[in-house]
Each structure stands twice: as C-alpha cells, then as structure tokens.
Amino acid sequence: MATGPAWGTAGPEAPGSATAPGTGPGSLTGFTVAVTAARRGDQLVALLERRGARVLAAPTVRPLRPAQDSALRRATERCLSAPLDYVVTAEGVARREWMSAADDWGLGRRLGESCRNAVMLSRGPQGATGADGELLRWLLARDLRGRRIAVQQHTAPTAEFVAALRGHGAEVVVVPLPRRGPPPDPESVRRLVEQAVRREVQAIAFTSAPAVSGFLDTADELGALDEVLAALRATPRQGGVLPVCVAPAPGGGPGGAGGPGTGAGPGTGGGPVMGAGPGHGGGPVMGAGPEMGGALGPGGGRETGAGPVMGAGPGIGGALGPGGGPGTDGGPGTEGGPGTEGGPGSDWAREAGWGCERPLEEYGIRPACGDRGALGPLVRAIVETLPLGNRELRLAQHRLVLRGSMLLADGECRWLSPVQAGLLRALADRPGRVLSRGELLHRVWAGGGADEHAVETAVARLRGALGPYAALVRTVPKRGYRLSVPQ
Secondary structure (H helix, E strand, O other), X not given: OXXXXXXXXXXXXXXXXXXXOOOOOOOOOOOEEEEOOOOOHHHHHHHHHHOOOEEEEOOOOEEOOHHHOHHHHHHHHHHOOOOOOEEEEOOHHHHHHXXXXXXXXXXXXXXXXXXXXXXXXXXXXXXXXXXXXXXXXXXXXXXXXXXXXXXEOOOOOOHHHHHHHHHOOOEEEEEOOOOEEOOOOHHHHHHHHHHHHOOOOOEEEEOOHHHHHHHHHHHHHOOOHHHHHHHHHOOHHHOOOEEEEOOOOOOOOOOOOOOOOOOOOEOOOOOOOOOOOOOOOOOOEOOOOOOOOOOOOEOXXXXXXXXXXXXXXXXXXXOOOOOOOOOOEOOOOOOOXXXXXXXXXXXXXXXXXXXXXXXXXXXXXXXXXXXXXXXXXXXXXXXXXXXXXXXXXXXOOEEEEEEOOEEEXXXXXXXXXXXXXXXXXXXXXXXXXXXXXXXXXXXHOOOOOOOHHHHHHHHHHHHHHHHHHHHHEEEEOXXXXXXXXXX
C-alpha cells in the first residue's frame, strides 16, 4: 500500500478542527492539488500554497541531459550554419536551457555571438497568444525575403507562426524545447495515480503534454487507467479529480494581413502578367510580379477543417511564348487586400498546436484551462472551478459548507480524511435519502478492496471528526445511512 502524499506547508496534516483560515473568493483552503511539473514546479507550488491549498508534488517527466537531446543539437548546429537575422525565443527558463545545452556541446560561445549579432525577440511568457500576434505583426511588417530566423518552440502554437514567416520569404529554423525523460521519482507518480483513483486529490495541474502523457502512461502500467479516466471525467460536484492545463492550443490563429501585390516586371515572350486582387475565401490571389515570383503570404480568414486562408501575394508572370522574343512589359500590380480576421475551430490548428490538453482530449476529457499560457492563469482556473463542487448543508441553525476535505462550520474548520469527505459528499448528493452500505462502498471506495464493515467503521470515524455536528449523519436500522438535512 502506498504511503501518503508529501504535503506542502499549507493546512494541518491530519483531520481535526481549527479556526477557519481564509475561505473567501480566491481561496483554495480545504482543497488538495497535485503538481506534475518539474520545470517551474516550485513556483506553481508556492502560488497554490499562497491560496491555502494543500499541495502534492509529483513530477511526471524530467528534462533529458543535453548529450541525449540530438534534435535540439541538430537545430542548434543549423542555426550556426549561417548568420541569423532574428532570434525568437520562448520565456526565460526555456531560453536558458537552450544556452546551457549549447555550452555542454561546446557551441555556447558561437551561439551567444550569433544571437548578439541578430535582433533578439521574445514570445512572452509561455508563448502567450496575444504576445505572439503582436510579435508576428511586427515581423511581417518588415522585408523578410532571404532573412534567417530562429524560432524556439513553446506550449503556444508554433506551426502557424512559422508558416507565416516562411510565407513571407524567410528561412526559419525551428528550435525544439529540450526533450523530457522518465520522472525523477517514479514512486511519487504511482502514489498520485492511486490517490486519483481514491479521489484523494481534488485537482491535478499539468503544464505540458509530456507531463499528461507521463501520468496516464503510469496509470496504464498500474492497470488503473480506466479508474483514473473516470475520476478525471467526473466534475467537482461529483467528487471528481479536476485536470487543469495551461492555455489550450487555439482552434485558429489570428489572421495576418494580406501582403501587397508586387510591382510588375517584364513578361517573357507572353502578355503582361496578371494583376493582384484582394484575398478571398481560401485560395491565393495572384499578384503582379516576375515569373513564378516568391511564396504566398498568409492572410487572415476562416476556413473549416484546413489551414489558414492564403491572402494576397506575388503573382505569376508571363509565360514563354513560341517566338522566344521579349514580351511586352507587365502592367503594374494592384495592392493586395487585407486578409480577414482568423476564426476559431479548425482541426489543422489544433494539430499544429502544442497545448498540453491534447492527450486528455484523446480520451474525451476537456480540462479546465487558463486563458493564456502562464502559471497565474492556470492557478486562476483552479480557483474558479474547484469551489463549484462545494456542498452547503444545514443542521438546525448551523450552516455547514463542505469544500474539498474541509467542513466549514460556524467559523471553524474541521479537516476530514479523503474517505470521510467522500462519505459526506455521497450523502449530500441525496440529502435525506437513505444510502445502503453497498451503495456507499461502491461510491467512496472506488479502488475496491473494502467490505461493508469498512463502511460502518468509516461512518463512526466521520461522526467523531464532525464533533458537535455528528448528528448530521443518521443511521437507518437495517437500511443504511442518510444526511439529516431538509431536502
């Protein structure tokens, strides 16, 4: 049997009573939250503890040593194969990991010099979508033809960002994030799986897709995947385990403006080249320019189930005529119209994204997510969602609130064990209705391994933990138990 969790500093470590801590808006007092992040995990733990949560740290992956990360090394060497004009990096930790890995390969000095000679740009915290859009507009306002740009991946979508730069003629080197390996403490992840099955945690926070996959893979190895998925699908109101992720990969990125039509050059052997028109519906618009002029620029616009809609770009020049002589000059191309704004909802954009929610969505689970890719919004999503599972109970003139594993009563909090809280929640789901020992056994002991005698023992201990509120739980002889509250 696994040992208990390694709790953070917030809250008492055993059931009992105490003066109620802050339980107003924004508080997580009474809730237990697991953190699966290795990188920046300490920061997330501190943010949650500051809100009053009990925190269980169980990193499900760890960064690999640089010597093992061949993909990152190949990208770094490609960056150094010629001068870089722009370097677009992720937030500080990921950037420092890249530079540290380059040092280990003996490439640190060269990479540092290359970056110093380029324009350094940041995608903002965790590649925040708003920051990405503003940065992309800034880059696309410049002549990118023939420019070399290094773009470091992050949890925010990278594929459409890179496609836009390449569409404007840039050579883009995508620098992957450092790869992840097995968890540093596999036993802590196994304990977390067991605690999720028993609903002993109210939420699990994920900051990357590999962290989610590592947790689910461990559940599968233990033969507990179905039970874990059932716990993750259940809502806080149902006593489930809330999965929470950083901002999801959006269904469609913001549309870039259509590029202007290129001025016409001379046609060869044929008539004048075609003029430019505004971007439309989905296909590229031909602009004036030399024969088979540059790549198509991305525009905004909405398209169902495909990639971004192409905006105006350079067009096709005159074809070679039979006589082989010089043709007439092409007329000037008109300016390309602006692309329309990108819209939500394409499978393409979700495939292009790096959102950590994707492994969960493959099982039909929609996690709670922050509104952007950073730790603060992730914590805010937990704060806003977990209290939806609170239960308000009445006993005579007393108002009682069950939140997580804590019962708040008359300004006093009474900490309950996970089984005690599960029993009280099951009874509160049907106030006044009798639940048999078998029903309680099925609902509270999800992992099995208990009998009806365990129910009797747990109810006795629950009454002891409730103290002066023990009358809340009533025994109905030969039938079971019910909650003594009005319906």
